[in-house]
Amino acid sequence: MTVINLTVNGSEVSGEVDDRTLLVQFIRDQLRLTGTHVGCDTSQCGACVVHVDGKAMKSCTMLAVQADGSDVTTIEGLADGAELHPVQKAFRENHGLQCGFCTPGMIMAATDMINRHGKDLDEETIREELEGNICRCTGYHNIVKSIAAAAKEMG
Amino acid sequence: MYETSYHRASSVDDAQSKMKAAEDGKFLGGGMTLIPTMKQRLAAPTDIIDLAHVGDMKGIKADGSGITIGGGVTHSEVADSADVKAAIPALSYLAGLIGDPHVRNRGTIGGSVANNDPAADYPSACLGLGATIITNQRQIAADDFFVGLFETALNEDEIITAIHFPKPAKAGYAKFPNPASRYAMAGVFVAETGGDVRVAVTGAGNDGVYRESALEAALGGSLSVGAIDGISLDASNMMADMHGSSEYRANLVKVMAKRAIEAA
Numbered sequence: 001m002t003v004i005n006l007t008v009n010g011s012e013v014s015g016e017v018d019d020r021t022l023l024v025q026f027i028r029d030q031l032r033l034t035g036t037h038v039g040c041d042t043s044q045c046g047a048c049v050v051h052v053d054g055k056a057m058k059s060c061t062m063l064a065v066q067a068d069g070s071d072v073t074t075i076e077g078l079a080d081g082a083e084l085h086p087v088q089k090a091f092r093e094n095h096g097l098q099c100g101f102c103t104p105g106m107i108m109a110a111t112d113m114i115n116r117h118g119k120d121l122d123e124e125t126i127r128e129e130l131e132g133n134i135c136r137c138t139g140y141h142n143i144v145k146s147i148a149a150a151a152k153e154m155g
Numbered sequence: 156m157y158e159t160s161y162h163r164a165s166s167v168d169d170a171q172s173k174m175k176a177a178e179d180g181k182f183l184g185g186g187m188t189l190i191p192t193m194k195q196r197l198a199a200p201t202d203i204i205d206l207a208h209v210g211d212m213k214g215i216k217a218d219g220s221g222i223t224i225g226g227g228v229t230h231s232e233v234a235d236s237a238d239v240k241a242a243i244p245a246l247s248y249l250a251g252l253i254g255d256p257h258v259r260n261r262g263t264i265g266g267s268v269a270n271n272d273p274a275a276d277y278p279s280a281c282l283g284l285g286a287t288i289i290t291n292q293r294q295i296a297a298d299d300f301f302v303g304l305f306e307t308a309l310n311e312d313e314i315i316t317a318i319h320f321p322k323p324a325k326a327g328y329a330k331f332p333n334p335a336s337r338y339a340m341a342g343v344f345v346a347e348t349g350g351d352v353r354v355a356v357t358g359a360g361n362d363g364v365y366r367e368s369a370l371e372a373a374l375g376g377s378l379s380v381g382a383i384d385g386i387s388l389d390a391s392n393m394m395a396d397m398h399g400s401s402e403y404r405a406n407l408v409k410v411m412a413k414r415a416i417e418a419a
Contacts, residue, residue, distance in 0.1 A: 019158075020156045020158060020193075022194075043191055049257055055260040061187060062261065063161060
């Protein structure tokens with residue numbers, strides 16, 4: 001067992017974990033932040049995407065101990081109180097989800113994408129960058145629309 | 156995942172001494188292969204030694220002779236590096252094709268090259284460019300480094316601290332990804348340096364990454380698509396699986412070689 005200290009959504013947290021605990025297990029089971037999902041559990045689907053030190057990563061493919069000392073943002077950390085983050089708002093306005101299971105990962109991936117590319121995010125880039133996020137409902141069309149709208153809004 | 160003990164190395168020497176103290180240790184780069192492998196219980200190291208915080212393995216340096224990339228540099232850092240784009244744009248392009256953006260944010264060049272997956276992208280760039288693998292113990296030419304499937308010349312306690320890529324006159328990479336895994340079903344890296352042409356193939360060969368001598372001989376000293384038009388490659392050394400027969404891969408290698416030459 002190892003004691004880890006990290007910042008999650010702006011708050012200092014610590015916990016005692018078995019070294020083999022995945023970051024997503026620590027976030028969901030110990031911190032009870034269940035917005036981050038486990039879909040495939042094999043690094044393919046991206047439902048578990050969180051930001052570690054500002055970069056999108058798959059929390060099912062990372063140990064909690066690897067994140068010791070890091071700054072982690074989960075889907076719960078995006079909104080400002082009752083005010084949704086622009087990417088969350090865009091997903092709502094553009095009907096960018098159906099069942100919603102992949103949505104936390106989609107939104108964390110989209111936020112990272114917009115941080116890197118800014119407002120000039122074109123459709124081709126969005127589709128290419130969604131390589132690591134799988135949605136089985138929407139056919140991606142409205143997800144792409146949501147991300148493009150959020151990029152404009154945030155730019 | 157079976158039980159394991161995690162150790163964070165502060166330096167290359169620290170990593171090596173932690174490995175010596177471990178019963179059955181493994182170095183951890185970004186963990187994009189090792190962690191899934193441990194989750195499937197295909198690997199069960201007693202100890203893992205994390206190299207992600209070793210400062211000496213970070214950074215990309217450019218000089219007249221080429222580019223030196225630290226073993227701990229991530230794929231997205233290579234893909235976005237202005238120095239890599241200026242000196243060897245094909246290498247930056249290749250790094251941007253690995254996995255997906257989240258995997259590229261975490262996976263490292265040292266980890267990928269040390270793992271030597273037969274369908275990984277980086278081994279073809281190392282072999283195609285005639286790179287030098289720099290470890291904490293010695294320097295190894297790429298031609299001597301890749302031994303077979305998941306096998307390299309590395310010793311158990313040896314760490315890739317950096318890789319030096321000489322600057323070519325021209326280079327190109329083309330990959331046909333498996334539509335599900337995005338690993339290469341055939342990836343071809345071509346490079347022309349001082350009248351010498353190298354063609355390295357990943358994803359298709361039975362023994363992992365290799366130099367395609369038939370294409371190198373046909374090209375002679377310069378990259379031209381026309382020179383390989385009439386060549387048909389020997390399928391007996393090609394991999395066959397549910398995704399494609401060896402004949403299919405032999406043809407795919409030629410097609411990817413043409414695309415890589417066009418891109419160079």
